Amino acid sequence: xxxxxxxxxxxxxxxxxxxxxxxxxxxxxxxxxxxxxxxxxxxxxxxxxxxxxxxxxxxxxxxxxxxxxxxxxxxxxxxxxxxxxxxxxxxxxxxxxxxxxxxxxxxxxxxxxxxxxxxxxxxxxxxxxxxxxxxxxxxxxxxxxxxxxxxxxxxxxxxxxxxxxxxxxxxxxxxxxxxxxxxxxxxxxxxxxxxxxxxxxxxxxxxxxxxxxxxxxxxxxxxxxxxxxxxxxxxxxxxxxxxxxxxxxx
Ligand SMILES: NC(=O)c1ccc[n+]([C@@H]2O[C@H](COP(=O)([O-])OP(=O)(O)OC[C@H]3O[C@@H](n4cnc5c(N)ncnc54)[C@H](OP(=O)(O)O)[C@@H]3O)[C@@H](O)[C@H]2O)c1
Numbered sequence: 001x002x003x004x005x006x007x008x009x010x011x012x013x014x015x016x017x018x019x020x021x022x023x024x025x026x027x028x029x030x031x032x033x034x035x036x037x038x039x040x041x042x043x044x045x046x047x048x049x050x051x052x053x054x055x056x057x058x059x060x061x062x063x064x065x066x067x068x069x070x071x072x073x074x075x076x077x078x079x080x081x082x083x084x085x086x087x088x089x090x091x092x093x094x095x096x097x098x099x100x101x102x103x104x105x106x107x108x109x110x111x112x113x114x115x116x117x118x119x120x121x122x123x124x125x126x127x128x129x130x131x132x133x134x135x136x137x138x139x140x141x142x143x144x145x146x147x148x149x150x151x152x153x154x155x156x157x158x159x160x161x162x163x164x165x166x167x168x169x170x171x172x173x174x175x176x177x178x179x180x181x182x183x184x185x186x187x188x189x190x191x192x193x194x195x196x197x198x199x200x201x202x203x204x205x206x207x208x209x210x211x212x213x214x215x216x217x218x219x220x221x222x223x224x225x226x227x228x229x230x231x232x233x234x235x236x237x238x239x240x241x242x243x244x245x246x247x248x249x250x
Contacts, residue, residue, distance in 0.1 A: 043067045044207070047102025049095050049117060051079055053175040054133055055108030058211055060086045061182055065210035072098035099124035104203060106170075107132040107161075111148065112141035118160035126163045129200040131207070133170035135229040152225025154194050165200035168224040169193040169208060169215070172234050182212030187239040190214040192247065194224035214240040218247045 044067045048059040051071040063069040063086035071079050071086070072095040079092040091101070099105060099121040109117055111134040136145030136153065148156035158166050170178075172192055181189040191213045195201040205215040218226055226247060227233050233246055244250065 043089070044104050044203075045102050046070065046104045046106060046207075047098035047100075048072060048106045048108060049098055049121070050107065050109035050113075051082060051092075052108065054170060054178065055106060056082050057175045057178040058106060058108070058133075058170060059090075061178070061211040062207060063087050063090050067207075067210075068101075070098040070101040095121065096124060103128060104207065105130045105164075107134060107157075108170075109134065110141060111136040111145055114157065114160045115144070118162075122161075122163070125161065128164055129167065129197075129203050130161055130164040131167045131169050131204050132157045132161070133168075135171050137229065149225075149228060149230055152222065153228050154221030154224030157224075158221055165195075165197040166221060167193060167195040167197075167200050167204040168221060168227075169204055171229070172227040172236070173213075174235070177237070178211075184212070187241070188212065188214040190216045190238060190240040190243040192216050192218045192227040192233070192236075192243060194218050194221050194227075196220045216240050216243040216247065216249070218249055 046059070046062055046067050047070045048055045049072055051059060051073050056071070059069045059071055060082070068089045069086055070091045070093060071082055072093055073079050074094065076092045076094055083090045083092045095117065105125055105128055107114070107130055114134055134153070134157065136148040136156070138145040153171070154168050157168065169191055177189065191208050193201065193204060193208065193215045195204065201217065205217070208215040225231060236243065236246055238246065
């Protein structure tokens, strides 16, 4: 079952492959009339570790914004449709290949997989910007999720990925909202962000903007717990103004 605050349809009724394809199809079909401004000076190379609901949906938006996106899976042969939707610059392969390729890494695996993934990819992601959207759910991820929630994910995730420039973002929004709300008319939907590294924060914030949302900086990684699952503000929907007010930040 989706633990990440699904809005609308229950995905229990669909096969995962069909849902991801539908999600990606919906992403692209909702966007054809938009002029997606490419605002970075040069396209970034982005490695997606875990190309499921959230990794797939966000990765397609980044590819549409002009970045080079490498979707990875332990079974990359299943990612053909995703790559097609993402366009000609997208690549697919194994997690180590994506980790090597990316100057920015989007970590979108189940939380219980993070310690092993962190260990396996460590040498390939040193010094890189790692955007982590994982949510620890004790019912899905076991005792390590209890520990992570106690520490707060900003602290817990940093322990799994030593030597990277970690950013917490995209955890407090469902993939359905990513698909339906990206680049919406009027004030954009906002996404809370926490980071210790200023440059990593700048890069992640720009990527959030380019995916069609407004970043709201909540504070250093220690404050990521304020939008962890189980926190009062987890999943809060709103504009940047509304989220800044809710988190009490400028
Ligand atoms: N779904 C949402 O709306 C949403 C929103 C915000 C945050 N999140 C969080 O983001 C994370 C991913 O969620 P999701 O819904 O996208 O999950 P998902 O659809 O199951 O995708 C996760 C991907 O991670 C890969 N993976 C699983 N175990 C792995 C392992 N041991 N090593 C390497 N890769 C592994 C799988 O790829 P392969 O099996 O193909 O290798 C899978 O496609 C979770 O922590 C979730 O709580 C989800």
